[in-house]
Amino acid sequence: MATRKQAVLIVHGMGEQIPMQTLRSFIDTVWTTDDALVRRDRPDSETGESPRAKNTVWAKPDAAYDNFELRRVTTERTENGWRADFYEFYWAHLMHGTTWQHVTSWLRTLLWRNPRTRVPRPVLATWISLWVIVLLGVFALLWTSLPMVKEALPLPAWLGWVLLGVIALSPILLRTVMIDRFGDVARYVMAKPANVARRQEIRANGVALLERLIESDEYDRVIVAAHSLGTIVALDILNQTFARTNKRFNKDRIGPQPERAKLEAMVRVALGLEDGEAPEDFTAAYQEQQKKALAELSSQGNPWKVTDFISMGSPLTHAEFLIAADRDDLRELQRRRVVPCCPPALEYDSRTGSRHWTYRSGVVRSEGEEFDPVAPRCPHHGAVFGYTRWTNLYSPQSRIVKGDLISGPVAEPFALERGEKSARGARDIAVLPEGLVTHNHYWNGERRMSTDAPDKTPEHVRILREILDLDAP
Structure with a gap:
């Protein structure tokens, strides 16, 4: 073997x-x-x-x-x-080089959002919890550092000690969790100059x-x-x-692509772009056909x-x-x-009158095949x-x-x-x-x-x- x-x-x-x-x-x-x-x-x-x-x-x-x-x-x-x-x-x-400023910049973009239009429902509870943590942190800082706040809002002695403990441990929390961990998220997902x-x-x-x-x-x-x-x-x-x-992609080797044509047609049917019956389990059928389409693409010279x-x-x-x-x-x-x-993403092809994620290259165009769904096509970059x-x-x-x-x-x-x-x-x-x-x-x-x-x-x-x-x- x-x-x-x-x-x-x-x-x-x-x-x-x-x-x-x-x-x-x-x-x-x-x-x-x-x-x-x-x-x-x-x-x-x-x-x-x-x-x-x-x-x-x-x-x-x-x-x-x-x-x-x-x-x-x-x-x-x-x-x-x-x-x-x-x-x-x-x-x-x-x-490397992540600072607290990187994290706070990211947190501001997350917190200052309209919860009705810009916070998805699955994240809403987390978004609210984040606001609660921030507000509690601000209150703890003010209560422990400003006598006037402590006088206006007296708290039980044990709770005061808890707040002092939180403030004392906050540098460790900020470094090990917010900067060392979530700092990576903050810096990678935000395309800011820094x-x-x-x-x-x-x-x-x-x-x-x-x-x-x-x-x-x-x-x-x-x-x-x-x-x-x-x-x-x-x-x-x-x-x-x-x-x-x-x-x-060596376009000189491209030939007919019936498996790719079936895969694109499956998507068009699911979107109502052409008549046909969608499979009961679209995702399973789609992944099975992807395997065939990749084998076809590889056999025609695409290195993917x-x-x-x-x-x-x-x-x-x-x-x-x-x-x-x-x-x-x-x-x-x-x-x-x-x-x-x-x-x-699909794009419209006026020569086929349909939508594809592939395009006809001038290199592989041949007379009489303009509207053939299995005619050679090249995938777009996305x-x-x-x-x-x-x-x-x-x-x-x-x-x-x-x-x-x-x-x-x-x-x-x-x-x-x-x-x-x-x-x-x-x-x-x-x-x-x-x-x-x-x-x-x-x-x-x-x-x-x-x-x-x-x-x-x-x-x-x-x-x-x-x-x-x-x-x-």
């Missing part, structure tokens, strides 16, 4: 991350402890023991990295002939790494998996890399290899709140193809999610501490819309339904729920392994 190779690129989340820490824990869950990838009776590749206790990996230096702190982690062969190379896009060291250099450096490094993986002759497929703020970083990297890679984008604990559910001014602004950014949507499947794992939240406050569904904010109709190409999967503060547990194999089957792999881990499909037939 011929060996096939895949690259898995992990993008870590916010905070002062340690190089390779996220990658090692991820590999331990999705590879080392997965009994389904390698037969237990196959001798251990390191020790020769049989039955084996684990699947083997090796950490190696790699030219894809410009950082000596990082290593490529490679695996042994699976039962179906796959090997995997795991990479981490480490960007925490690029987010942040542009950091945003540019992070994106440029991420694009360079992903391009090296795509252009390598080693890999048959590439998977991008990201957590928390890393999902916003990964979305930008995917969008930019697809646009750059797409320019290198990213089959899957997996987001976990993603704040992209709040895209209209975090990366746009409001919902209308987000939709406008998607129409202009600044922010990708899933499925991709069509990354025409060919890359997006699966999003989130933990439903309630009462602030239950579930994951940061995450949520992404299919709706990134859907393609036309009036009351929409096509949702991203697949949302709810996991860890009962957990408290689950944001950091999407690949935690020790975190179990009462809904998990006894003596079996935790449900959220099983789902993640299934999506990655590291031993695909």
